[in-house]
Structures are given as C-alpha cells and as structure tokens.
Amino acid sequence: MVVKRLFDMCENKFVSETGNLTIEAAVFRAACLSKIREFFRIRQVIEVETPLLSRGCSVDCHLDLFTSCYHPNGHIDSVESEQVFLHSSPEFGMKRLLAKGFPDIYQICKVFRNGEFGRIHNPEFTILEWYRRQFDMFELIEEVIELCSAITDSKTVKKWSYIQLFKDFTGIDPLKTNFSELADLCRSKSLTPITWETVTDALQFVMSEIIEPLLPDDTLCVVYNFPAQQAILSQLDETDSRLAKRFEVYYNKVELANGFQELTDPEENLRRLKEENRKRENLKKKPLPIDMKFIDALKSGMPPCSGVAMGVDRLIMLAGKYSKINDVISFTWEAI
Amino acid sequence: MGTVDTSQFRKKLKVIIDDQPWIIVDNDFVKPGKGQAFNRVRLKNLLTGRTLDKTFKSGESLQEAEISSATMQYLYNDGQNYTFMDVKNYEQVEIPKENIEEERKWLLENTECEVQFWGERVISVTPPIFMDLEVTYTEPVVKGDTATNVTKKATLETGAEINVPPFIDIGMKIKVDTRTGEYLQRSTN
Numbered sequence: 001m002v003v004k005r006l007f008d009m010c011e012n013k014f015v016s017e018t019g020n021l022t023i024e025a026a027v028f029r030a031a032c033l034s035k036i037r038e039f040f041r042i043r044q045v046i047e048v049e050t051p052l053l054s055r056g057c058s059v060d061c062h063l064d065l066f067t068s069c070y071h072p073n074g075h076i077d078s079v080e081s082e083q084v085f086l087h088s089s090p091e092f093g094m095k096r097l098l099a100k101g102f103p104d105i106y107q108i109c110k111v112f113r114n115g116e117f118g119r120i121h122n123p124e125f126t127i128l129e130w131y132r133r134q135f136d137m138f139e140l141i142e143e144v145i146e147l148c149s150a151i152t153d154s155k156t157v158k159k160w161s162y163i164q165l166f167k168d169f170t171g172i173d174p175l176k177t178n179f180s181e182l183a184d185l186c187r188s189k190s191l192t193p194i195t196w197e198t199v200t201d202a203l204q205f206v207m208s209e210i211i212e213p214l215l216p217d218d219t220l221c222v223v224y225n226f227p228a229q230q231a232i233l234s235q236l237d238e239t240d241s242r243l244a245k246r247f248e249v250y251y252n253k254v255e256l257a258n259g260f261q262e263l264t265d266p267e268e269n270l271r272r273l274k275e276e277n278r279k280r281e282n283l284k285k286k287p288l289p290i291d292m293k294f295i296d297a298l299k300s301g302m303p304p305c306s307g308v309a310m311g312v313d314r315l316i317m318l319a320g321k322y323s324k325i326n327d328v329i330s331f332t333w334e335a336i
Numbered sequence: 337m338g339t340v341d342t343s344q345f346r347k348k349l350k351v352i353i354d355d356q357p358w359i360i361v362d363n364d365f366v367k368p369g370k371g372q373a374f375n376r377v378r379l380k381n382l383l384t385g386r387t388l389d390k391t392f393k394s395g396e397s398l399q400e401a402e403i404s405s406a407t408m409q410y411l412y413n414d415g416q417n418y419t420f421m422d423v424k425n426y427e428q429v430e431i432p433k434e435n436i437e438e439e440r441k442w443l444l445e446n447t448e449c450e451v452q453f454w455g456e457r458v459i460s461v462t463p464p465i466f467m468d469l470e471v472t473y474t475e476p477v478v479k480g481d482t483a484t485n486v487t488k489k490a491t492l493e494t495g496a497e498i499n500v501p502p503f504i505d506i507g508m509k510i511k512v513d514t515r516t517g518e519y520l521q522r523s524t525n
Binding site: 060062115116117118119121190191192194195200201204205207208209230231248255258 | 371372
C-alpha cells in the first residue's frame with residue numbers, strides 16, 4: 001500500500017540513467033535496512049558510527065584505498081595539508097570502541113575500495129559490520145544465518161570447512177596442493193589459469209571460478225576454517241594452526257559476508273600487519289601506514305569476540321532478486 | 337595503436353590476442369573479498385567468429401586492434417571472389433565468397449557496403465540495412481487459399497530466398513531488411 005501511494009505522488013517516474021534505483025527498489029531497500037536495525041535492537045546490539053576518514057588504514061595487499069586531503073586553514077592550495085584515507089572497513093574504529101569497554105556494536109556505513117567496479121562491485125558501497133563479545137566463530141555464524149534468513153527468502157543452509165569444500169568440489173586438498181595441480185584442474189575445466197604469485201592466489205582463483213559457480217542456489221552456503229594465509233586478523237584454529245577461524249557466507253553464488261574470531265593480541269596483530277605490508281612491497285605496491293591507535297587500543301585489552309562484515313547492497317540485491325547492485329544503489333560510480 | 341589494461345576493458349573494445357583480432361563481447365570484474373582481482377572476459381574472433389572465454393589478472397594489458405573501415409562499392413564476382421572498390425580512393429579488394437556467405441545474397445551491382453579491415457584482412461562486410469530487390473521467382477497463390485497461406489517463399493534477383501505475403505508476384509520490387517532477411521513492404525519507387 002505504501003509503495004502504491006509513493007508511485008502516485010512521484011508520477012510513477014523511473015530513473016533511467018546508470019544507478020538504476022527505481023522508487024520501488026528504494027522502498028524495498030529502506031525496508032531491509034529497517035529490518036536489519038530491528039534485528040539488532042532486539043538483540044541489544046548498539047548502532048555506532050566511526051569516522052570514514054583515518055590516518056592509518058588496511059594494509060591488505062589486494063586492496064587499494066581512496067585518499068583525501070585535510071587543509072587546516074581550509075585552503076585547498078595550501079602547502080599545509082595532511083593526507084588521510086577513506087576507510088575500506090570500519091574494523092579499526094569499532095575494535096577501538098570494543099577495547100574501551102563498549103558492549104556489542106554494529107555499524108551500517110559506506111566503505112571505499114579503489115578500482116573495484118562491476119556487476120556486484122562499486123568503489124563506494126554499504127557495509128554492515130558487527131561484533132559480539134564472547135561469541136566464538138560458530139555462534140556468530142548462526143547469527144549471520146538468522147539475519148540472512150530474515151532478510152532474504154533463503155530456506156536452506158549448508159556448511160563446509162574449507163578443506164572439505166575443496167575436496168568435495170575439486171578432489172584436491174587445499175593445504176597440500178601446488179601450482180601445477182591447480183593449473184591442471186583449471187585446464188580440465190577449460191579455464192585458462194592466470195599466472196599466480198602464490199598458491200593462496202591460486203586457491204582463491206579456483207574458489208571463485210570453479211567452486212563458487214557450483215554452490216547450490218537458494219541456499220546459504222557457509223565455509224569456515226580458512227587457511228591461515230587467507231585470514232590475517234583472525235585467531236588460528238586451536239587444533240590445527242594451518243587453519244584460521246575465518247568464515248564466509250555465500251548466497252546464490254554471491255560472496256555476502258566475511259567473519260572472524262578476532263585476534264586480540266596487539267603484538268601478533270602488529271606482526272601480521274607488517275607482514276601484509278611486506279606482501280604489498282613484493283607486489284610493487286607502496287606499504288601503507290598501520291593504524292597504531294588501533295594497536296595501542298588493543299594493549300588496553302580487546303575482549304574475546306567475533307566480528308563479521310556483510311555487503312548490504314548485495315544482501316538487498318539478493319533479497320529483492322535483482323541482478324546487479326546498480327538496481328539497489330541510487331547512483332553507482334559511472335553516474336556520480 | 338596503444339595498449340589497454342583490464343580497467344579499460346569494455347564491450348566492443350577490439351584487442352589482439354595471439355596475433356588475432358578479437359572483440360570484447362562481455363567483461364565482468366571479479367574480486368573475492370580478500371584476494372586478487374581479475375576480469376572474466378568473453379571475446380569473439382573477428383576473423384573466424386569463434387568465441388573465447390578468458391580470465392585476465394587485474395592490471396594485465398593487451399594491444400588494441402587497429403580496425404579501419406571504408407565504404408566500398410560492390411562491382412562484380414567471378415564465381416569465386418567478389419570485387420569491391422573503395423569509393424574514395426578507387427582501390428579494389430577481392431573477397432572470397434566463403435567470407436561473405438551471408439552478405440552476398442543482398443548485393444546488386446554498385447551496392448555500397450561498409451567494409452571493416454584489420455590491416456589488409458577484411459573482417460566484415462555490411463550491406464545497407466534496406467535493399468529494394470526484384471522477385472525473380474515465386475509460386476502464384478490460388479485464389480481463395482488465403483486462410484492457409486500466411487507467407488510463401490520467394491527468390492530475389494540477388495539469389496536470396498525469403499518469406500513474402502501471398503500477394504507478391506514475380507517482377508514486383510520489395511523492400512527487405514538485410515539484417516533479419518525479412519520482407520518489409522513493396523518498394524515505393
């Protein structure tokens with residue numbers, strides 16, 4: 001009923017340019033956001049906002065960031081300026097809040113990833129990120145499933161460990177494999193393997209090009225216990241240190257959520273971030289400033305917790321059965 | 337011509353792979369949450385028409401294919417090769433009939449076509465969208481039989497065989513859409 005009234009009032013107009021958001025889709029999007037907020041209100045998880053700007057940033061070797069410039073005297077030409085970054089995730093700000101003693105928190109905000117544009121990518125997109133104190137990875141997985149089931153019409157859930165997933169879909173043990181075996185696998189599926197720098201890159205390629213297309217439709221697919229090399233800020237598995245407590249959730253072949261049982265030790269965090277910066281240098285990319293305020297906050301003690309990030313545009317796209325995120329975003333990159 | 341990298345890949349972009357010209361038919365940017373980005377690209381070979389699916393690492397680059405086009409007039413054929421003449425510089429080019437199987441059935445003497453080249457090699461010949469052609473053979477329709485015959489076959493002066501309405505007779509000139517092979521209407525001139 002609400003939808004019909006808005007159509008009449010707004011002369012039934014459709015946005016025809018890039019960023020194809022119709023009024024109907026906007027209403028749907030707003031309803032999803034409302035449901036998300038209600039989900040957390042019931043669970044007493046508080047909504048927070050952390051800055052989009054920061055001096056330190058993610059040093060993920062495959063991420064490129066947007067920068068911005070601060071001019072203390074406001075003059076854009078002035079020599080006095082400070083380069084800052086637009087965040088690629090609210091992780092550091094939220095963990096600083098947790099370390100200050102905040103209870104369970106969530107955030108719905110824009111994040112920025114340079115150079116990423118496609119059917120399900122926009123350089124600026126909306127993320128939902130939340131942290132649950134005292135939850136282990138499996139408890140958080142259950143909550144992610146509850147949220148996705150509330151928003152989409154998914155009725156089934158399937159879970160695999162990373163190793164089991166690879167073995168089931170490719171016959172290969174991902175922790176014992178090599179370039180040659182993975183290249184042969186690609187060729188056997190008529191895929192030309194690209195030149196990978198590391199076996200991790202090769203595994204991610206196989207995951208994306210061979211395994212993901214085979215995941216069952218209309219089913220929430222959970223993959224947990226990723227190899228440690230693919231989960232830099234997560235706790236390692238207690239029984240097998242080659243594995244990390246990281247999980248991913250897919251729905252209809254789209255990567256929807258990425259979560260960890262969080263690493264709380266400041267020294268270990270710093271060591272891993274420095275290692276990631278070295279990987280950047282190996283790829284001929286500039287190392288980036290590590291967020292030392294985040295590391296310092298960890299020293300005052302972040303509680304054991306698990307956290308997860310979810311693509312809200314993708315969630316809404318899947319829930320409304322749209323084919324691209326253009327349909328649920330007001331103006332995508334090409335239209336700004 | 338220059339090189340293009342994956343960030344510039346678009347539909348209709350023409351590139352060289354293994355010394356052959358290809359056109360990008362589809363381009364999908366893919367990036368796993370924590371992994372390297374790549375482009376899933378579907379290409380069509382401009383010489384053979386073959387389709388290829390290829391994945392490129394983000395940042396990889398390709399040579400752009402230099403495609404030129406010219407307006408060329410069809411002159412004649414010797415049964416094997418069809419000769420065209422560039423309307424600007426009068427240069428002639430011979431195209432084997434196998435390369436224009438679809439197009440040659442629309443060609444009249446002096447028909448002007450858009451011809452695309454990659455270097456010396458002809459990639460495509462596009463005849464005018466509409467052609468007015470004479471019907472050289474068709475069966476007469478028996479009066480009163482209109483209920484069952486919605487269309488009938490007709491052969492045109494160029495050799496093309498298409499479907500036409502029952503009232504079309506030998507000697508009539510009709511307008512056709514060369515892209516679809518459809519009868520449009522009787523010619524107005």
